[in-house]
Amino acid sequence: MLTGLMQPRPLTIAHLVERLEQLFAHKTVxxxxxxxxxxxxxxxxxxxxxxxxxxLDVPVGARVATFASNNRRHLELYxxxxxxxxxxxxxxxxxxAEHLEYIVDHAEDDVVFVExxxxxxxxxxxxxxxxxxxxxxxxxxxxxAVPADPRVLDYDELVAGAAPYRGCLEDAFAAEEExxxxxxxxxxxxxxxxxxxxxSHRSTMLHCLGTLAAGLVGIAESDxxxxxxxxxxxxxxxxxxxxxxxxxALVLPGPSAEPEHLLSLMARERVTLAAAVPTxxxxxxxxxxxHDLSGLRMLLGGGAAVPASLSEAYRAxxxxxxxxxxxxxxxxxxxxxxxxxxxxxxxxxxxxxxVRAAQGQPMxxxxxxxxxxxxxxxxxxxxxxxxxLQVAGPWVASGYFRVEATDAFTEDGWxxxxxxxxxxxxxxxRLADRMKDLIKSGGEWISSVELEAAIASHPDVAEVAxxxxxxxxxxxxxxxxxxxxxxxxxxxxxxxxxxxxxxxxWWLPDEFVFMPVLPKTGTGKLSKSALRARTA
Ligand code: AMP
Numbered sequence: 327m328l329t330g331l332m333q334p335r336p337l338t339i340a341h342l343v344e345r346l347e348q349l350f351a352h353k354t355v356x357x358x359x360x361x362x363x364x365x366x367x368x369x370x371x372x373x374x375x376x377x378x379x380x381x382l383d384v385p386v387g388a389r390v391a392t393f394a395s396n397n398r399r400h401l402e403l404y405x406x407x408x409x410x411x412x413x414x415x416x417x418x419x420x421x422x423a424e425h426l427e428y429i430v431d432h433a434e435d436d437v438v439f440v441e442x443x444x445x446x447x448x449x450x451x452x453x454x455x456x457x458x459x460x461x462x463x464x465x466x467x468x469x470x471a472v473p474a475d476p477r478v479l480d481y482d483e484l485v486a487g488a489a490p491y492r493g494c495l496e497d498a499f500a501a502e503e504e505x506x507x508x509x510x511x512x513x514x515x516x517x518x519x520x521x522x523x524x525x526s527h528r529s530t531m532l533h534c535l536g537t538l539a540a541g542l543v544g545i546a547e548s549d550x551x552x553x554x555x556x557x558x559x560x561x562x563x564x565x566x567x568x569x570x571x572x573x574x575a576l577v578l579p580g581p582s583a584e585p586e587h588l589l590s591l592m593a594r595e596r597v598t599l600a601a602a603v604p605t606x607x608x609x610x611x612x613x614x615x616x617h618d619l620s621g622l623r624m625l626l627g628g629g630a631a632v633p634a635s636l637s638e639a640y641r642a643x644x645x646x647x648x649x650x651x652x653x654x655x656x657x658x659x660x661x662x663x664x665x666x667x668x669x670x671x672x673x674x675x676x677x678x679x680x681v682r683a684a685q686g687q688p689m690x691x692x693x694x695x696x697x698x699x700x701x702x703x704x705x706x707x708x709x710x711x712x713x714x715l716q717v718a719g720p721w722v723a724s725g726y727f728r729v730e731a732t733d734a735f736t737e738d739g740w741x742x743x744x745x746x747x748x749x750x751x752x753x754x755x756r757l758a759d760r761m762k763d764l765i766k767s768g769g770e771w772i773s774s775v776e777l778e779a780a781i782a783s784h785p786d787v788a789e790v791a792x793x794x795x796x797x798x799x800x801x802x803x804x805x806x807x808x809x810x811x812x813x814x815x816x817x818x819x820x821x822x823x824x825x826x827x828x829x830x831x832w833w834l835p836d837e838f839v840f841m842p843v844l845p846k847t848g849t850g851k852l853s854k855s856a857l858r859a860r861t862a
Contacts, residue, residue, distance in 0.1 A: 358580025
């Protein structure tokens with residue numbers, strides 16, 4: 327074997343800091359239409375944060391959590407935390423207190439950076455999260471009460487009071503340190519608690535390069551990138567890192583998802599590339615004509631299937647379809663990107679629409695294959711045969727943080743996605759269904775198993791099954807089918823009242839349907855497919 331003679335330099339997020347300073351100092355990051363800073367300022371704050379984290383004695387490898395919307399300070403943490411060899415743990419601000427506490431505790435977060443407006447959602451858990459040594463408040467325009475507690479510190483004061491770290495952050499990484507953990511993001515387990523996906527510097531930077539690959543997303547310096555998808559959800563699809571590597575301007579929408587706010591921001595900032603879940607794109611549709619969106623070159627939709635009708639509505643109104651993006655938290659998250667190829671240029675309209683409706687083609691370096699759910703053989707890539715989608719690549723998880731989840735991986739190390747799909751002769755993947763017992767509402771997961779347990783804890787419930795009902799706004803919403811104990815007069819309102827304190831509010835089923843018995847399969851197991859067919 328002959329080893330190549332190339333420099334063993336690590337792939338590290340720290341690289342972004344100097345690149346921003348040296349190449350793109352004057353490019354800007356706009357937040358919520360109220361604040362604009364340059365990348366020079368972002369990098370300066372990241373260097374000051376490096377000192378802050380040292381001064382707070384946050385160890386190398388420690389988990390540093392964020393509980394924040396998409397804003398400039400969050401971006402600074404995206405840089406500073408991994409660039410100093412700590413691990414950025416983005417917390418989902420929509421979780422119930424129970425899940426949040428489990429996750430912070432499981433990750434052993436040392437510090438939590440929390441946006442002021444979100445304090446009321448997480449501070450009540452502080453007493454139970456005694457391992458968190460510091461709560462650092464990111465100022466915003468809210469007047470939420472800031473607890474007078476020695477653990478609570480102010481972000482801006484800390485940053486202003488710290489000297490910027492002057493060394494080269496990238497040089498502090500040895501070659502093999504590209505495999506150090508850089509980010510942590512928890513995803514819903516079908517059964518059991520949420521599971522942590524632990525990104526490395528190497529995986530993040532390779533994924534980042536993937537988002538720059540021309541012909542797919544192809545982020546370029548000339549882009550103005552607006553990740554509407556939250557920065558707590560799988561690194562906002564890698565777009566903040568991609569934009570910084572390319573030197574593209576960033577527009578971060580802040581806490582509001584109001585259609586008018588998003589559209590006026592897009593128009594005013596001349597956004598070229600925006601990304602969101604289909605629920606958001608649906609909500610913007612009625613107001614599209616009121617705004618000048620002529621700066622756009624690409625609209626990305628993913629996290630859930632983008633209906634062809636929605637994509638075509640955008641094509642008719644703004645001249646651009648929604649480009650499908652398939653991915654998973656475990657895939658950093660982008661695995662495939664939709665769209666036509668050169669050979670489709672002259673194809674009939676319906677064929678182009680059908681191609682665009684596919685979840686897409688694998689990103690460079692990502693491998694996709696199917697596995698028959700019965701016997702595990704690989705079905706033909708004929709665009710018709712369905713199998714479980716499996717994925718492999720340098721930005722695909724190989725395990726979960728501190729839990730055994732061997733059934734999530736094949737013997738040869740591919741990730742089992744839990745999605746059912748076809749792959750055609752040109753490598754296009756189309757999702758057909760889902761094996762995992764989860765409901766995706768507005769881009770976020772609801773565990774049917776957990777919801778069933780909450781409903782079943784009512785003493786009058788004999789049997790319950792929760793399934794997804796397609797929903798024009800949210801994609802899917804939970805519907806609960808319930809068999810009551812004999813003689814019980816419990817109503818849907820009673821059940822809703824019982825479940826309310828047990829789950830996040832948006833998890834509450836849209837409907838409780840009472841049945842004498844639940845449908846069963848030939849072997850006597852509950853048939854969710856029969857219930858799904860009834861619900862659709
Ligand atoms: P998450 O880890 O929350 O990003 O969820 C990943 C899952 O979301 C996938 O396994 C799919 O079930 C679903 N998903 C993501 N992108 C798409 C898409 N473009 N079309 C359909 N489902 C999707």
